[in-house]
Amino acid sequence: MRYLPLTQDDRIDMLARIGAPDIDALFASIPESKRLRQNLDLPQRKTEIEVQRLLSNMAAKNVVAGSAPFFIGAGAYRHHIPASVDHLIQRSEFMTSYTPYQPEIAQGTLQAIFEFQTQVAALTAMDVANASMYDGSTATIEAVLMAHRITKRRKAVLSGGLHPHYAEVVRTISRMTGDDVASLPPDVLAQENLAGQIDSDVSCVVVQTPDVFGNLRDVSALSAMCKAKGALLIVVFTEAVSLGLIKAPGEMGADIAVGEGQSIGNSLNFGGPYVGLFAARSKYLRQMPGRLCGETIDADGRRGFVLTLSTREQHIKREKATSNICTNSGLCCLAFSIHLTLLGEAGLKRLARINHANAVDLAGRLARVGGVEVLNKSFFNEFTIRIHGDAAEVIERLAEKGVLGGVPASRLSPGQGLDDLIIVASSELNTDEDRAALAATLQGVF
């Protein structure tokens, strides 16, 4: 077996040193009646060629996003990733290292995390960011739990513009913890009255911008209202590129900002792994979940970095920890950081402008298709259209014609009367021809 260096002779020598008659003697602590006597009912080992063939055949059954005019977003976005990003994250020293528990031989990972934390704080205009979470949805529930700890209240208000999967994650965990959730109905036009929901039990209001329907939301007034009522404002984003062009959570008074970082540096990967971004006001630092990297010096006085404030964490605090999480999204956060370093401020802003320009162009083209109405007053690179007909069926028909045209809102929120809505995203990867193809194909399927 190509991955196992021990030879049969080695094994015999080693057993002799151990003083065991055979390998099964080392498994004697497993109750004899339950020890497997034969191989599992699974295929035997395969050569690299065979495995390649097996996996490639499965991959070939999927329609690759890059092979079609592609307009799907709703929480995960297809963007260009510079070739150097994937090359660098595959460096052995990044890819095959562990959590930096021995900082003297993990300064590469630690400095990269320190840079990442600084980038995320800047991008969100918040004071402090952690070393990342699993994804945007898990970062959101962690933010809600953090708000409960800070305010000592136990009710979250969720905007109807919050990604329905994120809302479902918050409701699921809150049901388990016995906390209250007021989940507002889908708010396609960004018209809900969130401020009216804040009573003295509310610990936090969770609002997404750009929201799941693509609307941009000014939450400054809501922030003031939260402050007046002793609640925290949690601002969520699922498209990190938008922060190159639109007001950041910290500029609108967010207490905690969380989001999905996939769209910078990370492939679609059918939903994971992604990277959750988590940032907060510094006064809440000690209630933050997740890992934090801090600056210090070594015995020679040289600058270095370590994981810090671990007294919040499970390996010290056990059941009293701020979170059960003991990992960040290592390589995904590194990919995010490398891509953002390549872009820089100038590149990120331009990338964001291109995205917006393409979406504006697409919205114009679709608005001219008979039977299509663009619903958004404002948007970044994603918006919602109303069509005459069933959106899920239309999306299937578009796929049959080779166009991946968007997400039916009913797939995210079934049974909510959203059957005629499609959420459409556009990025720098869409060409004029792609946008024309979507408009023409949509026209054709009515």
Place this chain on the structure above:
Amino acid sequence: MNRLEHPIQTKDSAPLRSGTFTSNRGLQMEEGLIFEIGRPEVTGVDLDEPAPFESRLGGLEREAPIGLPGLSEPETVRHYVRLSQKNYSIDAGLFPLGSCTMKHNPRLNEAMARLPGFADIHPLQPQSTVQGALELIDELARWLMEMTGTVAVALSPKAGAHGEACGMMAIKAAIEAKGEGATRRVVLVPESAHGTNPASASLIGFEVRAIPAQADGAVDLEELKGRLGPEVAAIMLTNPNTCGLFETQVIEIAEAMHAAGAYFYCDGANFNAIVGKARPGDLGVDAMHINLHKTFSTPHGGGGPGAGPVVLSARLAPFAPVPFLRANEAGLRLVEHGSEEPQSFGRIAAFHGQMGMFVRALTYMASHGADGLRQASEDAVLSANYIRASLSDLMSQPFGDQPCMHEVLFDDSWLKPTGLTTLDFAKAMIDEGYHPMTIYFPHVAHGAMLIEPTESESKATLDLFIATMRDLAAAALGGDTERFIGAPFYAPRRRLDETRAARNPILKWTQPTPQ
């Protein structure tokens, strides 16, 4: 760029000992932060400015500077290559970090995960366009269920701790379905458990009670039975446990839990010891997460991303979270909403789990096959015992010298006369070119040193490691404390001041104030 403009020394620190002008030492390059070497107007990505158009941002343009430096591509590559060279990695050497399973990461896994058919598909594409991806998930589930002897698997947990929470939520849902939600609120957790176990149980509202280990490192069955009652929801037991020992009374433990109306959650962090040798489902386990990044070698990546699918017994299967797969005449279909499966406890992440990790894990499994997986477990256990047998005359074991599974636990009582600590010993290992073993965990052993060699090491590598450990141990016992107290001497950094970092947290770079 003149790096001397950005001294890496802090103002109040001692002068550098390094004798070079640059502070570099041969291949060890000092490297500033991107905020010190980059500039906001620089970009390493060529993009064309869009033609003028009418913005639809509704007056929400970002106006203030963001504060993000940029680097050209060559500068970016050099920055991250230099950073990478400050990391230890499994590719560079033995990484015997107990309980973490630092085995070789086959590159075929990486190549397969990057096939556009897996990497470039969107989780919300029409399901008719992703049948190959669903097939892969279904196949992975089949392997996991067969290896564990279980009937269902929840694939969405994104790491081990997330899997623990998922499994415990399934248990909570099952308890509530029986109308016992108000009374069964206690979860028993052995003292030797990973900290994530009590944290996960507590996260979802259970009350955690610790159960002590007995003299041989295993759970005390009679002690456990004495604590069972109508308030007990479950036990969270790691097996093989964190002392590297198989819980010999696991069947009795499972029976006792079930007889008391409670569930058996198994922390599968150490499943890599027993793949193909025993199946947790056969032992009475109701739920167990599997760290794909440990047992199935998806890389650790400096701390993630991981993946923690949870296998479930028939008693818990109906409560699995969405999404999950169903087969019908049109092929495979993802069930994405609880409304289709009313007993499902809900959703724990936005999409369908760590697909990129699923591809890597299935690639690893298919490469090994049933025979190779069993051989890998056997070699891992053999190698750990080889190290145990080769060091047990010098180093002390908290529970006596007995065969271990995939990792061997020593404590620090043998170091007592030297005045050195486990930490000192670990730091000296760094100078010898090894990543230290896991230290100070599990807490049931004083000054614990938990060594897990994995199946990826040749006998020659193991022999050199053993010889090095013996040399270090002899030096320690012989009074050569210099080699330990100041260590590491040869790493990119000497010992780092963690107290200082925590006392005055500096968690991001800020523009230095002009003098």
